[in-house]
Amino acid sequence: MTLTTPNPSSMPAAASPEQMGEPDAQGFFGEFGGRYVGEPLIGACMEVEDAFVDAWADPEFHAEFLHTLNTYGGRPSPTTECGNLSEQLGLRLLLKREDLNHTGSHKINNVLGQALLAKRMGKTRLIAETGAGQHGVATATAAALLGMSCTVYMGEVDMQRQALNVFRMRLLGTEVVPAMSGSRTLKDAVNEAMRAWVSEVGDTHYCLGSVMGPHPYPWMVRTFHEIIGIEAREQVMELTGGLPDVAVACVGGGSNAAGLFAGFADDPGVRLIGAEPAGGAAAGRGVPAIVHGMKAYFMQDEVGQILEAESISAGLDYPGLGPEHSHLAKTKRAEYYPVTDDEVLDAFQLLSRSEGIIPALESAHAIAWVTKNAADMQGQTVLVNLSGRGDKDVEQVQEILER
Amino acid sequence: MNTAATPTTVARSLEAYLTERSSGRRLLMPYVTAGVCPDWLELVDAVIDAGADAVEIGIPFSDPAMDGPTIQEATVVALETGMTPAHCLHRLKESQFGVPLIAMTHYNLVYRYGHERFARDLFEAGGWATILPDLPLEHASEWIDTAAAANLENVLLAAPVTSDERLRTVVDATGGFVYVVSTMGTTGARAGVDDAASVLASRVKALTNKPAVVGFGISNAETAVAAAAKSDGVIVASALMRRILDGSSIEEAAQLVADIRAGLDAAYTP
Numbered sequence: 001m002t003l004t005t006p007n008p009s010s011m012p013a014a015a016s017p018e019q020m021g022e023p024d025a026q027g028f029f030g031e032f033g034g035r036y037v038g039e040p041l042i043g044a045c046m047e048v049e050d051a052f053v054d055a056w057a058d059p060e061f062h063a064e065f066l067h068t069l070n071t072y073g074g075r076p077s078p079t080t081e082c083g084n085l086s087e088q089l090g091l092r093l094l095l096k097r098e099d100l101n102h103t104g105s106h107k108i109n110n111v112l113g114q115a116l117l118a119k120r121m122g123k124t125r126l127i128a129e130t131g132a133g134q135h136g137v138a139t140a141t142a143a144a145l146l147g148m149s150c151t152v153y154m155g156e157v158d159m160q161r162q163a164l165n166v167f168r169m170r171l172l173g174t175e176v177v178p179a180m181s182g183s184r185t186l187k188d189a190v191n192e193a194m195r196a197w198v199s200e201v202g203d204t205h206y207c208l209g210s211v212m213g214p215h216p217y218p219w220m221v222r223t224f225h226e227i228i229g230i231e232a233r234e235q236v237m238e239l240t241g242g243l244p245d246v247a248v249a250c251v252g253g254g255s256n257a258a259g260l261f262a263g264f265a266d267d268p269g270v271r272l273i274g275a276e277p278a279g280g281a282a283a284g285r286g287v288p289a290i291v292h293g294m295k296a297y298f299m300q301d302e303v304g305q306i307l308e309a310e311s312i313s314a315g316l317d318y319p320g321l322g323p324e325h326s327h328l329a330k331t332k333r334a335e336y337y338p339v340t341d342d343e344v345l346d347a348f349q350l351l352s353r354s355e356g357i358i359p360a361l362e363s364a365h366a367i368a369w370v371t372k373n374a375a376d377m378q379g380q381t382v383l384v385n386l387s388g389r390g391d392k393d394v395e396q397v398q399e400i401l402e403r
Numbered sequence: 404m405n406t407a408a409t410p411t412t413v414a415r416s417l418e419a420y421l422t423e424r425s426s427g428r429r430l431l432m433p434y435v436t437a438g439v440c441p442d443w444l445e446l447v448d449a450v451i452d453a454g455a456d457a458v459e460i461g462i463p464f465s466d467p468a469m470d471g472p473t474i475q476e477a478t479v480v481a482l483e484t485g486m487t488p489a490h491c492l493h494r495l496k497e498s499q500f501g502v503p504l505i506a507m508t509h510y511n512l513v514y515r516y517g518h519e520r521f522a523r524d525l526f527e528a529g530g531w532a533t534i535l536p537d538l539p540l541e542h543a544s545e546w547i548d549t550a551a552a553a554n555l556e557n558v559l560l561a562a563p564v565t566s567d568e569r570l571r572t573v574v575d576a577t578g579g580f581v582y583v584v585s586t587m588g589t590t591g592a593r594a595g596v597d598d599a600a601s602v603l604a605s606r607v608k609a610l611t612n613k614p615a616v617v618g619f620g621i622s623n624a625e626t627a628v629a630a631a632a633k634s635d636g637v638i639v640a641s642a643l644m645r646r647i648l649d650g651s652s653i654e655e656a657a658q659l660v661a662d663i664r665a666g667l668d669a670a671y672t673p
Contacts, residue, residue: 026541036510038469038536039560039573040584181475182465191468198469201564290511290537291466303487304515305465 019265019333020222020258020324027215028295030330032323035214037293041194044201045293049216051121056223061120065113065224072145073108074101075227079235079383085354089374094239095357095386096232098256105360105388106228106256107138111207113224115142118205125204126150129179129193131158131186131252132315132362133165134388135209140174142207150174153192155185158314165392183308186252186318190292210253211322214293218323222258228385229263236383245380248273249387250365251336252280252316254325256387261334272334274325275369277344280309282321283329283336289320296323312341312400313361313393343368348390348397360388361397417457417503417531417556417579421614421635424456427673430580430616430636431627433643433660434507436461436474437491438481440647444498449657450643451502454664459534459638460495462488462508469509469536473641476648488512488521495528503531505558505579510538510546518546522553532556532579540576547576558582561607561615563599571610580614581607583634585621604634623659624666631667639663 027033035045055061069075077100082093098106111128118126126143127150130136136152143150152169156178159166169176179188190213197206211218211225236244247264249257251274264270276283282297289298291306299307299319309319321329321336328334344361347368352358359367366384370377390397421430433450435443437460447458463481467474488508495504506525513521513535525533532555538546540559547557556578561570563584574581585600600617607615617630618638627637639660646656 034542035539036537036542037539038562038584039539039565040562042539042569043562043564043566181479187466191466194468195471290514291509292468293537300511300515302515303489304511305482306511307465 020262023215023219027219029218029324029327032288032294032296032326033215033218034295035293036290036295037214038198040198041201041214044197045214045216047121048205048220051117052216052220055117055120061116065116068112068116069109069227072102073112076231077101079232079239081239082355085351088354089371090378091374092240092381093370094236094244094381094383096228096260096383098228098385098387099357099359099363099389103134103138103141104391105134105138106225106259106385107135107209108141109227109259110209110221110224110255111135111138111142114205114207114220115146115148118148118207119146121205123203123205124148125200126207127153127193127196127200127204128207128209129153129186129189130209131155131189131317132313132392133158133162133169134315134392136174136176137165137168137172139207139209140169140172143174144172151196152176153179153189153196155179155183155189157184158186158189161314161396162392185308186314187292187306187308194293210255211258211324212253212292212294212296212320218294221255222262222324225255225259226262228256228259229261232260232383232385233263236381240381242381243267243270244383245269246271246273246377246382248275248366248369248382249385250275250316250362251321251325252318252362253320254322256385258322258324260385261328265333272328273369274334274336275365276336276338277309277311277313277316277365278338278340279311280316280319281338282319283325288326292320294323296326297321297329312344313365315360315362316365337369339365339368339372343372345397345400347371357386358390358394359386360390361393363387364390415503415531415554417505418613420503421456421580422612425614425635429631429667429671430456430614431660431664431667432457432459432505432616432636432638434459434461434638434640436463436477436481436644438463438484438486439477439644441484442653444494446647446653446656447498447500449653450660451500453657453660455502455660456636457503457505457531458500459505459507459640460491462491462506462512464509464512467509471641473645473648477644480648488516489524492524492528495530500529504529505532505534506530507534510535513546518549519553522550522555526553526555530555532558534558534582536560540573543576547578560584561603563603567606570606574607574611574613577613580616580635581611583607583615583617585617585619585630600630601633608633624663627663628666628670631671636667637663
């Protein structure tokens with residue numbers, strides 16, 4: 001196992017890459033994105049956009065963000081060479097270890113960025129939606145750190161699936177509110193959080209957890225996660241002397257994938273792969289919808305009602321794909337493939353046994369895609385973003401395996 | 404059935420119609436979710452008889468992020484009956500109601516239906532306008548153009564937080580009337596309509612002659628009369644749907660509309 005440390009000062013200097021650049025003035029990546037929200041939220045979105053643009057151009061904000069990421073979030077995260085599994089699969093497997101971040105996933109990057117931004121905007125309260133609870137825990141953590149109050153909306157079904165994360169959030173001083181509508185999962189938590197934001201916009205920042213929602217969120221969240229790709233690129237270069245052939249990440253809304261892809265989007269030789277849950281494969285079905293403030297690929301029926309995603313991992317249980325990913329899918333710069341729950345369970349156990357790393361069920365989707373397609377990638381360098389650790393999923397997996 | 408309006412025989416201009424109807428009195432527009440009860444079309448008829456100037460027809464969408472708990476509940480009930488945009492428009496067309504209908508839904512259903520097809524079918528169903536709360540003016544021009552070509556208008560919302568500069572653009576671009584959002588929250592009946600409604604209605608009236616109608620939070624005659632002080636009328640949605648969801652009969656539910664009509668007429672006479 002080899003650890004490398006990139007030069008942190010390289011982060012703010014990274015220019016927006018050509019492939020994953022800024023959206024247009026209306027918030028579109030190609031034909032996807034926009035700001036499809038009600039009039040009461042338009043001003044709030046504009047306020048966030050102005051604040052973000054202003055902050056991101058301010059070296060002091062950068063310094064504060066980076067300092068917090070490094071001294072509190074645990075960055076830079078290492079890149080790990082997986083010797084055993086590489087040998088077994090006939091390829092060179094590298095893991096970007098976002099599971100080693102504080103709170104156990106990549107989510108902390110975005111949350112610290114948004115919480116610092118909210119503070120800069122004079123907001124005193126954070127609200128967030130969460131699926132698996134990772135983003136909720138991360139938001140609760142940032143709120144505790146910065147002395148802000150916090151409310152997290154979580155589908156009632158997810159609250160049962162991830163009871164431990166619910167307790168974690170409460171321990172951190174956050175109020176957890178069950179989303180009782182619809183499928184009572186992530187998409188309903190998003191609806192609840194947007195409703196709450198409408199009525200509390202004065203003192204409250206909506207800390208959206210993925211590269212989705214109305215402009216500027218998809219762009220801003222990706223930007224806060226670009227550190228993943230920037231670090232990974234340097235680390236892989238250092239480890240292997242070149243770029244990876246393939247960069248793989250799991251995709252629900254797509255935040256960890258967006259962060260990883262941003263580091264390689266302008267390297268045409270690097271295949272970008274998003275592993276979607278088979279029960280939530282928005283890209284695969286390829287029909288744009290306008291929901292949750294954006295135009296993006298969504299699973300929907302023939303008249304346009306949004307379908308409920310079904311996945312073993314609550315964090316990927318989302319029927320849509322962020323607008324920038326939708327654009328990357330449409331332009332074929334990135335490829336998105338479904339993996340089944342069974343394949344994910346196999347990968348979960350395989351990585352645990354082979355490398356001593358228990359991945360989050362979400363991240364196990366990316367591993368599953370690699371094992372499934374290893375025959376086509378013999379001898380290649382494959383970089384996987386290990387977006388989160390699996391502690392939260394161990395109990396659920398135990399129940400399934402011992403059933 | 405209300406015979407004051409003969410919309411099918413005149414060129415459809417919701418703005419002209421509402422302007423005329425609001426002269427010396429106040430407008431009342433109830434909202435009915437299509438499919439909220441098996442006899443929802445009778446409910447539409449009943450609220451017209453109770454004094455509606457126009458009726459908003461909610462076409463249920465799976466993810467009503469802009470709606471409060473009551474309309475969400477109505478939406479779930481309606482979707483469970485299998486209500487679709489096409490079915491809704493078909494039933495409205497069969498019914499040929501005597502006042503203008505305004506389709507209120509989330510934009511995705513219009514997008515998927517196809518702009519031109521939706522505009523044509525809505526017009527044939529007796530529709531005069533659309534309200535698409537999640538289609539802000541930045542993204543609305545394509546739909547507004549298509550709707551206009553089909554003789555339909557598109558109503559835009561104004562919120563208390565809408566800046567003066569933006570409000571000017573909203574009142575210029577809206578069709579039919581200006582939908583004044585009375586509170587910062589999502590749809591839902593409230594005990595009192597906050598002052599924000601009056602302030603916003605006054606701001607709108609200072610900028611345009613188009614009717615300004617207050618929605619969100621109208622629960623009874625008292626709140627309606629208060630909301631109509633500085634505006635041209637009110638929309639009653641959640642309070643009406645609440646009655647139906649709680650098991651009220653069509654007559655009992657329509658009585659709410661009749662009470663509000665009486666309250667408005669008593670308070671605002673020429």
